Amino acid sequence: MIPTIDSPVARALMRYAALMLLLACLATTAGATSYEAHLPPELSTSPRMCDYVPCAEVLPGADSFSERKGSPPYVEGYRGSGDGKKLVGYVMLSTDITDLPAYSGKPVVTLIGMDARGYFTGVKVLKHSEPILLLGIPEQALIDFNHQYVGKFVGDQLEIGQSRPDEHIVGLDAITGATVTVIAQNQVMLNSGMAVAKQVGILKPTPRAAAKFVDSGAAPTWQQMVEEGSLQRLSVSPAEVGSSGAGPFIELWFGYLNQPTLGRAILGRSGYDRLMADLKPGDHAIFVIRTAGGESFKGSGFVRGGIYDRVQVRQGRDIFSFRDTDYLNLYGVAAPGAPAFTESAIFIIHGGNAFSAAYPWQFVFLGNKTDRETRTKTFVNFDREYWLPANYLQGGRPLVVKPDPTWLKIWKDRAGAIVAFTALLLGVAVVYANRDGLVRRSSHKNKWPVNGFKYVAWVISIFFAGFGLLAQPSITQVLTWFHSLLFQWKWELFLSDPFIFIFWVFIIVTVFVWGRGLFCGWLCPFGSLTELMYKVARALGLKRFQTMLPKRLHDRLKWVKYAVFIGLLAVSMFSMGLAEKLAEVEPFKTTILVGLFKRSWPYTLFAGTLLGLSIFIERPFCKYLCPLGAALAMPTTFRWFGLKRKQECDTCKACAKGCGSLAIDRDGRIDQRECLLCMDCMILYYDQHGCPPLAQERRRRTKSGLEMTRIGADGYFIPIRQIPTQAAEK
Amino acid sequence: MVDPRLPSDRVELPYATRPGIVAWLTAEIWDHLWPWSRAGFQTGRALQGAGLALGLAASVVWILAGLGHMQAGAVIAWWFGWSVFEVVVRLGAKPYVKEGPWWGRCYRRAGRMDMLCYVGFKNLLIGAALFIALKSLGALVV
C-alpha cells in the first residue's frame, strides 16, 4: 500500500484531480474499462443470467448454462447435449451472494467460474467503481490479481500476503496502492465460491455448534484473564515489517465479549448488557486495544470504502472482515489492572452459523512489510489464536482436530523411509565407531571386513538415499543456512525435507567427531557413485587405465574446491538466485535429482564428463571441485578424533602410496581436510604383513622365535619384556 | 624429525597447560578473543598495531550496532573485513590451533589454511551469536 494513496491529503488532492485524470483516462481507455460499466438491468433479476454476461469466459469448456438456481443463486455450466451433457462447473455473480463494498463503497461486480471440483476457472470484473483504478493504477492490475485465483481450490485458505504452507495458507499478491480493493475482492471471491461450493457439496459445511457459555459470576482481573488465556496479545516487531526502532511496531490485546463473565469484566455490567441488547443472533463482539506502538490497527481504509483493511477474524476457512458499521467505541476496560491504551475498538463479527466462539479462531493483523532494498511493500499477516478457556464453555472445549503442519505431515507420511534412512546413518556411524576391530580383522590383501560395510553403505546411499529419497546434500543448503542465520531462521523450511534434515544433523555431528570423511567417503550418494564406478571399473579390468594425478599437481588443484565454495558464498551474499545457478557446478541435480538425460545437453555433458573421468581417476569431482566438500573440510580441521599414525610414518611411504585421497604428505602426515576415511591406512596400521615397521618386527620375532604378541592400540606388537610388578603398580 | 601423528608440529603453550578448569577456561577465552601476543608485536609491530586498531574498530561497530546505529550489511562487512585481518594478525602473533578434542590441550602449528579455517569458523559462531542477539533485541534490522 502506498501511503500517499490512502492519506487524507492525497485523497483530497485525488478528488480534485479526479476530473482531469478521469477525462484523460476515459479518452484513452474508452470501451476497454469496466469502470462504472453499464450492466443490463436484467442481469440481477433474470433467471437466464448467462444471456447477459459471458459466462463461458469464466468457465472454459462449458457451452450451455442452466438458469439461476439455489440460494444464494448460481448457474451450472454444461458441455455437450442430450445424454452426453456433462456438468463442467458453476458460474456465480458476486453481487448475488454478497454486497461487500470495495474502496469506492460499491461492490466490484464480478463473474466467477468454478469447476465441478471446486477449482476457480475464471474471474471477470463486470463493473467496478474504484476511482483508484482510474488514477494511476491500471485496471490490468485488478485483472492480474483476479487471475491468481484461477486453478486455486475454493476450500483453501486464500489470503492476501505470503503463502504459509505450514499453516495451510495460500498467499495472493496484492495490488500496491489498492489495499481495500483487494481485501474486499478476496472476501468476495471466497464468500461467493464457498457459498456455492457448500450448496453443491464440494465443501462439506463445517458445523460448529454455537458456544453455550458458563456464567460463573466471577469478576476476573486483567491479569487473571491473561493467565487463563481469555485475553490474547498480538505483537508485531519493527523488524517483521521491515522497519527499525525499539519497542513493538504494534502491540494489541484482544478478547471475546459475548461470554458474560468476560464481557462484564471488560465492559462492566451495564456496558455488557447494552452491547448484548444490540447484537443480533449470530453476532459476536470482540474488543481490541493497542497498548504499544504507533501504528493504527484501524487505518483509514474504512473511511471511504467502509472496510477495515488491517484487521480480520478467521475461523477455519471463513474470514470475517469488519465494516465501518461493525465498529463500536470502546471507551474503557473495566477489569482491574488493565493496561493503558491508545487505540481501542469493539468489532462485531456477523458470524451467522459460520462462527462459533466454542472453537478456536484467529485475530489477524494485516500489515505491510517494506523491503529495505526496493522500498516496495508486501502484505504480511500476523495472527494470534484465541480459544475461550474451557471453564467458560458449557461442557468445556469441543474436540478440535488440527491439521498437522506440512512438514510434520511429510515426516509422518514418510516415517518408514525415515526410520530406514536413520538406521543407515546410525549403522554407518556404529560401524565406523568400531573401526578398530574391523581394520584389525582386515589386511592389505583382504580389506573386506571394512570394505564390505562401506560398499554396502555406498550401494544403499546411491540407490536408496540418492535415487530413492533424493537425499543428496548440496552446497545450496549451506548457503541457505548462512542466510537463514543472518536474516530469518525458519525451522519449517529445513524440516520440510526430512531426509536432508536428518542427513545434515548426521553430517554436522560426524564432521566434528571424526571429520567430513564419513559423509563424503561413505554416504554421499554422488561421491559413492563415482568411487563405486572406479572400483567396478578396476574389477572389470580397466585398472591399467586408471591413474592418479601426480601429488604435486594434486596439492595445487585441491585448493580449487575451496575457491569454488568461497566464490559461491560471496555471490550468494549479493544474489542467492545467481549463487543457486552457479551451484550447478555440483552435478548432483543432473545426476541424481533430475536424471542424467532429462536435462539439456550442457548439464548432461558436464555430469557425464565427471562420471566418465571417475572411471579413470578416483573421485575427481570430490577432490578438486566439490564446494560442499570444501565447506565441510574447513571445520574438519577441528575434528576431535583423527586417524592413528606411528612415528615411523614420517619416512615410510606405504600408506601414502595406497592413499586414494592423496591425503598423506611426504612427512607421513594425514591432511584431515582431504581424508575420506577409507580406512586403508588404518588397515595397514595393524597389518603385520603390510605395515613396514610391523613387518620388520614380525620378521625379527619370527627369526628369534619370539612370541607374536597382540598389536596394541599404538600400532606396535605388545612388548614381550617382563614388567616388574611394582612398576606396574606404580 | 617430524611427528606424523599430528598434522603439524606440536606447540607447547605454558599458559594453556596450567591445571584446573578455570585456568583452562581463561586460556580458551584468551585464545579465542585476543588474537595478539607479545611475540607478535615483537616481529611485526606495524601490522599488529593496525590489527589492534581494526579489532577495536570492529568492536565499536558491534557496540554501535547494539545501540541501533548500524545497518546489518555494514556490520557483516566489518566483521568479514576484520576476520580476514585477524587471520594475518594471528599468523604473526598466535600461529597455532588446537588439535583434537576441544576440551583437550593439544596445540599445533597453524598453516595458513588452518588459520583461515579457525578464524572463519570461530568468527562465524561469534558473529552469528551477536547478530542473532542484536536482531532479537530489535537493535539490528535486516
Add this chain to the structure above:
Amino acid sequence: MSNEKDLTVDADPTNSRRKFLNTAALAGLAGVGLSVGLSSCKQDSAHAPAAAAKTDAAPAPVAKAEGGKYEVPPGQLDTYYDFCSGGHSGEVRIYGLPSGRLLKRIPVFNMDALVGWGVTNESKAILGTKPDGSPKYTTGDTHHVHQSYTDGTYDGRYAFVNDKLHSRIARIRLDTMECDKITELPNVQGYHGTFPDKRDPVDAAVNRTTRVFCGAEFSIPLPNEGRDMDKPDAYRSLFTCVDADTMQVRWQVLIDGNCDLVATSFDGKLAATNQYNTEMGVHFGDMMAAERDSCLFFNVARIEQAVKDGKFKTIGSSKVPVVDGTKAANPDAKTALVCYVPLPKNPHGVNISPDGKYYACAGKLSPTCSVIQHDLVLKWFDGELKDAREAVVAEPEIGLGPLHTGFDGRGFAYTTLFLDSQIVKWNVEEAIKAFKGDKNAKVVADRIDVHYQPGHGFTSMGETKEPDGKFFISDNKFSKDRFLPVGPLHPETAQMIDISGDKMKLVADHAVYSEPHDSIIVRRDIIKTRQIYNLDDFPHAIKDAKDSGVFREGKKVTVKITSVAPAFSLPEFRVKKGDEVTIIITNHDKVEDLTHGFAIPKYDVNFLINPQQTQSVTFKAEKPGVYWCYCTNFCHALHLEMRSRMIVEA
C-alpha cells in the same frame, strides 16, 4: 573504489540492503580507515538535527503541562458529552468535554440550511406548518436541555428542550440526535424551566422518565384570546406536565404567582418550580415588591388523582385538564396539590442534590441560597408541618446574585454568583449546622472568579445519582475581552473548572456562540448513536434504484430518486410549470458518514440525506427552465459530477 562512491551510498537512504551490503562488504575488504571515516560521518549527521530540535523545544512554557492535562490529543476522544441549549438560536448543541470542541448543532425550533430542517417535508411535519405548508414558527428560544432518566441516571434515550419563545417542548432522540417531536403547550407563555421526572410516583415499577414538567414564566389572561387584556390581576400562570412517550400534554396546574425553573425529585413524588413573581406584577418594580417569593412543590400523585376524579376544568379550546393549585383552593395541606415554600425575594434556579435530600434555591436578589429538605416537604403534605417555611433547613449567605447550583456528590454545592462574577463552593451540611446556630460551621469552602457574570453552572453527571465531581462548567453571560474581538456581538464563555480537588481550578475558556443557558454533562458511555439509518424506518423509502422515476397524478408530481456516490439515479427529470412537485430521495450508500446533499437552485431547496435515509421536499414548479440539482455534501472523488437536471417545461 573511491571515497565518493562510498559517500553516495551512505547518503541515499533508499539504498537496498543487499546493495549496501555489497558496497560495505567491499569497503570492509578494501580499506579500513575509509570505513571508519564513513561511519563517523554518519553519526555526526544523525546527531545534528536532534540537537537543533532540542533548542526549538526548550522555551515551552511550564504552565502548558498543567493545561495539557485537559487537552484531548489528536485521535483521542473526549470523555463527556455536553448537551447545551442554544438560547435564542433555537437549537441544541453538543460539545465534547474536556476539549470544548463543538461536535454538533441539532436544529430544533430554528431553520437550518445545512441539513434542511424546515425545508424537508419530514422536518416540517415535526415543526408544524401553516395551511400553506410553510413552518408555523421559524424562531425559538431554548434554555434547558435535560435527558430522560432510568434508575436515577441518564439513559441515553431522549433529550427534552423548551422553547421559551413560543412555549413549545421538543424531544430529541439520542440515537440519531434529531428532533422527533414538538408539542406546543396551551394556555401559557414564557415556558422556561423544564425537567423530566425520574420515576413514576404512582407506579413504582416504572423507574424511568415518563413525564416532563414545564414552568411558564409569563402570566396571561386565560384564555388568551382578547379578554382581560388590561386586567393584570386576572393574568395567570400554569404548571404543565407532558407525557414523555407520547409528547401529549397530560395536565396543567393553575397556581398563584409564576413559574421559573423546574426540578424533580429522585423518588418521582415531587416536581418543583421557583417563582419570582408572587406579586403577579406586570411591570419591573411590581415583580420585586414582596419580601418573600417562594418555591412551589407539586404533589404529582395527588394532581393525577384529581384529574382522574374529574376535578379539573379546561380553558378555551384546549382539552387539557387544568386542576386548581392556588392557595385558596388548597387550604388543607393533607389534600393540597401544591406546597408553597416561602423564600427570600426573587429566587432563581432550583436544583436537587444527587442524594435526593435537598433542593437548593438560589436567592438572586438575596445573597443567600435556601436549602429545602425533601422529606420535610413530604411531611407538609402529610399535614405534619405547621408552616411550609419549616422545610427550609439552611439559608447561607454565599455572595451577590446567586443563580444556579451544581453538586459534586461529596457534599459540596457550587453556586454561580452573577453579580460577584464568581463560583462559590459551599458545604450543604455545614450550612444546615450554621442555620441551626452553630457558629463554628464553615459553610463556604472556596471561591473562584469567572469571566464574566455566570448564569447557569452545572457539574459532570451532577443532576443524576451518579455525580462524579470532576468538572463544573460556568456558562458566563459576558466574555468581553476573553477572546479575539469579533465585532460588537461577542461569543459567550463556557469556563471549565476542575472541581476534583479542594480548590477549584479554572482549566479552560471555551468560546460558545450565543447563547447557551443550561447544559448537562453526560458520561460518554451513556450515549449510543446509530451509525447509519435503516431503510425500513422511512415509509416513502425507494428501496430499489429501478423504482426511480417521475410519477404524475394530475398536477401533483412525485419524483423518486436514489443516490449512490457519485450519482443520483435520475440524471434528469421533467416537470411542468405549475406542478406541485414532491421529490423523494433515498440515499442507498451504506458507508458510515457518506452523506449526500440535494440542492435545487432558485427553488430554495437544500437538504441532506444521510446513509440509508429518505427525505423529501414539496414545492411549486413556478419557474420554467433548466435547474441543476446537485449534491452539496462532499461525498466522492467525483462529487462535483453528482448532479441531476430538473427541467421545468413551460
